[in-house]
Amino acid sequence: MKISAYRTEDAIHIRQILTDVGWDERYIKAFEQAAEHLSQESHSAVYLAQLSNETAGFIFVEYRTWNRLAQIQGLAVAPSFFRxxxxxxxxxxxxxxxxxxxxxxxxxxxxxxxxRGRRFYESIGYKLGYLMPQYYDDGLDGVTYQKFFY
Ligand SMILES: CC(C)(COP(=O)(O)OP(=O)(O)OC[C@H]1O[C@@H](n2cnc3c(N)ncnc32)[C@H](O)[C@@H]1OP(=O)(O)O)[C@@H](O)C(=O)NCCC(=O)NCCS
Structure with a gap:
């Protein structure tokens, strides 16, 4: 597997993965913009994974200096590359x-x-931190998973 930093021409891969995962256009647009923005900031990064010469997944991360925590801002894998x-x-x-x-x-x-996402984070050792009522929409709560390094 090859992991590389995002370049502007990779936007099409992010769109393709999110389309395959079944996300709405408004989320896809927001992710394309976030990839461009986060790839240019000094405290954030965007990476793509290549497998069998295809772009199989991507991840965004943003680091905040005020509390010294990083946040995964987006993670998705094309369904044909799951597991x-x-x-x-x-x-x-x-x-x-x-x-x-x-x-x-x-x-x-x-x-x-x-x-699927929750099982994934639990399997790699992330712990449920807190619940955010109505975070994603009316009637759709969010959950936060955390991993502390020490
Ligand atoms: C969640 C997601 C990122 C996992 O990607 P993935 O590349 O398939 O994950 P991995 O292959 O690294 O999985 C590692 C482990 O996580 C666990 N896991 C992953 N998917 C799982 C599932 N559907 N059910 C149960 N456990 C799962 C397993 O323990 C797995 O190890 P195993 O395959 O040896 O059993 C992927 O399903 C995805 O893109 N989903 C849609 C977008 C999303 O939900 N993003 C994350 C939330 S922000």
Whole structure:
């Protein structure tokens, strides 16, 4: 598996993965904009994973100096590459990035009903931190998973 930093011409891959995952256009647009923005900021990064010469997944991370925590801002893998370790490798890459920024740890928010995402984070050692009522929409709570490095 090859992990590389995002370049503007990779926007099409982010669009393709999110289309395959079944997300709405408004989320896809927001992710394209976030990729462009986060790839240019000094405290954030965007990475893509390639497997069999195809772009299999992506991840965004943002580090905040005020509390020394990094946040995974987006993570998705194309369904044809599920359960091949792609997301695990991408998370390792952003954990390395976070450590390089002297982060204390890393966290991620996801909808409470995202069973696949929740099982994934639990399997790689992230702990349920807190519940955010109505965070994603009326009637759709969010949950936050955290990993502290020490
Ligand atoms: C969640 C997601 C990122 C996982 O990606 P992935 O590349 O398939 O994950 P990995 O192959 O690295 O999985 C590592 C481990 O996580 C767990 N896991 C992953 N998907 C799982 C599922 N559907 N059910 C149960 N456990 C799961 C397993 O323990 C797995 O190890 P195993 O395959 O050896 O059993 C992917 O399903 C996805 O993109 N979903 C849509 C977008 C999303 O939900 N993003 C994350 C929330 S922000």
């Amino acid at each position: 091949k370790g792609v997301a695990s490798e991408l998370v390792k890459k952003v954990e390395d990035f976070a450590r390089s920024q002297q982060a204390r740890g890393i966290y991620v928010d996801t909808p409470i009903n995202n069973d």
